[in-house]
Each structure stands twice: as structure tokens, then as C-alpha cells.
Amino acid sequence: MNSQQQDAQPRPPVLSVRGLRKHFVLHNVDGRNVNGLNGVDLDVSAGEHVALAGSSGAGKSTLLKCIYRTYLPSAGTATLRSPTGEVELTALADAELAGIRGRQFGYVSQFLRAEPRRGALDIVARAGVARGMDRAVATEAAAVSLRRLNVDESLWDVFASVLSGGEKQRVNLAAGTISPPQLLLLDEPVSALDPANREAALELISDLTSHGVAVLAVFHDLDAMARLASRVEVMRDGRIVESGPPGEVLHHLEGVAR
């Protein structure tokens, strides 16, 4: 953060979204058109945690998925910058996008999608190796992260497919945040956790931003947003309708974002 203040020019945002639109054509439902995003502009800088708020169907997850290209954006741009250059994600060839996914930017959903016959420690360590960590270092880091998220050590080598929903979600969060890329998209990453485990998970997410990761997140509860977000963007009908620090924005969202 200090280096940013010393720079004559502020560093450009890690992520810049401009005019992003998404409409779905449901060919098998009379060719019906459904608008998901109606032109979104958004910046996320290093060390910033931007929370997306709004009722369900407002376009929060659609925005994350369009940036990650799990959804094919219909129009607009999403530019990802690193110290060495920038890429426009919506126009990147599939093979190139697949090559930088997970390494340059990551997506953490609420569900663990891993090989059914792998243990938690192996899943998290492999995620680290995929981001260039040495296997031994990755295994060590995976252990630290699982311990921090209170995943019982006796479960580390059990097939992850037999873990509980909350355990799987913590394994998923550990895998998504080990040796984190410069931009993380978080989609309800703590939705299945009980209060104690949720607390540990929120602390881990808070540490990401303090280590300079740019975070764009969707949480279903205002409390998590109030604690973690440096800025809240309120969405309605596929647009951002309000933006500001959590203290200013969240108080009149009671009952909307829950």
C-alpha cells in the first residue's frame, strides 16, 4: 500500500469492466431472451475488496461468471492488468483464457468441484502446484490453510466426496486461495458454514486483501460485506445502481440483499 502512495501515478485497477452486457437466448423456450447484465462498469484495484449486493436475480453471479467466461459475454469488455501487461478477457481465445485461469485470476464458487477420489490435502496442494508452487511447499501451505479453516486433520486424506457440505466448502476455499492470483472472484464462498467456521473463513478472505489481492465477491449476508468490503456495489436488473463504502450503502439495504 505504501508503494502505491509513493507512485506519482496511481496504479491502474487490476480489473476494469466496461459496458458489460449479457443476454441469454433460450432456444428451447420459444427462443426467449433473458437479460442478465445491462451494461456494467466496474473497477477493482489491488488490495481492494469490492462486494456485489442486491436481491437474487440482480445479476451478481452473472457478472462474476461473465468475467471468468463461464458465461459468454454479449458485449462490453473486462480488462485484467498485471505489472507486465494486460488482457481483454472477453476477446481472449479459449485456449489462452484456459491458460491464465486459476493462475492470473481465480473463481471460487460455493461448491467443491474436484475429483471424487482425492483427499482434501491433495486437492489443495495440487491447486498450489497448478499456480507454480513446488509440491513440498504447496503441501505445507495446504496444511496451514486447512488447519486455519478448522478442517479436521483426520479428514485430510479421506476422499473429499464423502465430506460434509461445510467441509467441502472449506476445502474449496483453501484450494481457491492458496498462492492466490492477483484477482479472485468469490461467489458465496461461505454459504454453508456454521458461525465458528464462517469466522475463520472470513478472516482468511480478509487477509487476501491485506496481501494485495483484488477481490470481487458475492455474499448473501450484509454482515460479511460490512466486515470485508472496501466498497459495495449494489446491483438491480443487471445494472449497478449504487456504489460506496459499506457504512453508507448497506444501512438502506436491509431486507434487500438478504
Added chain:
Amino acid sequence: MIGASPMRPTVLRVEQLGKIFGSQDPAAVAQTGPDAGSEKSPDGSSVVAAWDVSFDVASGEAFGVIGESGSGKSTVMRAIAGDHSASAGSVWMQRRDGSTSDLLTMSPSERRALRVDELAVVYQDAAEGLDLNVTAGGNIADRLTAAGCRHFGQIRERAAELLERTEVPLDRMDDLVRTFSGGMRQRVQLARALANRPPIVLFDEPTTGLDASVAAGVLDLIRSLLEELGIAAVVVSHDFAVIEMLTSRCMVMQHGRVVEQGLTDQLFEDPQAPYTQRLVAAARA
């Protein structure tokens, strides 16, 4: 361009590949495909099993081909493997010596040589990839000797290493493959396919026909091998779970044509073509 982006070299490039069975009448192409609702020409003399199929695969990447029975996905794989001759197109492959060859213009003997150590195939039916009346060790040794290995001790050692890696109990090494279960046969087939460290491996429905729990184990093994060995893979399957687990990009075929190509998660979560939307909806239901 972002600096650390590890773009790996393309090792297989399929260009406008086509295969017509029966009369090689070019007019059949316009009369077939998704719009015509069939891969068979109206007069019944030609079957356009695959047409205008293009894709490329880099080392360390797995590319999926998904479709229903008769969509042409296995035809594509067999044309690349050389099991079928092709009617049109090119299949460019980066060779070990750094040169590039079009597999479709090679002589049969050149193609057989290629299958020894540069391009391996894992078939749905293990009987196609293995000699069932030979031992597990013998099936692997056959590949190693074809590649020029003559030292008996080294062959045994490498065969044992491969069987261990594919989780075949070593005490079964000298048993005939026909005494093996379906899942175990697939593991031996994998061991044989990988024997000479080929840079490209084609998988044709590698887990179809296996019990669900056995299929999960074989799938997990394939996934690990792909991660560790950095090979370029083409995975052909009708099973969404297989394509989802193994590949990062894929294409959908119907009536011999490609209807859609994209990132695997995008294709399943935001399919664009009407046919893919129907296919995904049916698989998720």
C-alpha cells in the same frame, strides 16, 4: 500479454477433417448435417460421418469431443488415429524431432511407426487396444520392444513401473489379460498406451461400460496422468461428467458436424446452440 501466461506449444492441429463412408459424392455434404437432420444422404449412398472438423490441442491440455451416438465423434478420433482413412482435411502433428507432419498423407507403415511412441490410443473396448491372450506384462513389453528396447530386465522393470502407476497389482503382471475385470483391463490399456511416453494420447469413451465406482477410479487415474505427464489429449465421450472432469475446452458434434466449440464450463453452463442447450438440459435433468 500477461507475462506469466504459460502458453504451451500446439502439438496437434486438425483442419477441416472429413470422412464420408460409401459413395464419395461431394454433393452429399450439402444434403447432410444438423440442418438436414441426418448424416446420411437422401439417396442412401453416402454417410457423411464427419465434415469440416477443426480444432487444436497443446501439450498439457485435454480437448473434449462430445455428442450422441452417430454424431461422428468416434469417426474423428479414428481418422486421427489412422484406424480409418479420411476423405478430406489435414491432421498436423508436431513430431519428436521438431518437424511437422500431416498424418493423413503418411503411408500405412509410417502411421504404424507413429503409433509406437508418438501417438497412443485408449479404446472403449480393451480388446482393441490389447491382446487379451497375452499377459499384462507382455502387452506392455510388446510396445517397448517395438520402440527398440531389447534388454529383458529393463523391459520388466519399466512394465512393472507402468502397472504400478496405473494401479494394477504387480502379482497380476504375468496373468493373461482376458482373466482381468473391465476396470483392470482399462488400466493395463493405459499402461500400454503410456509405455513409450507418447506426447499425444487419444481416449475413446475410456470409462464407458464400467461400473460407476470403477469408472470413477479410472477417470481419476487418467486425470492424474494428464496432469503429471503433460501430454496432449483428445477425449471422446458421450458422458458430460467425463468431459467436464478431464478437459478444459471441448466441442459438440451432431450429425457429423461441429455445432459448438468453447471452454468446457462455458459450454455446459451457457450453451449457445439450440442443440447444445437441449443436450445440456437433458443431461442435467
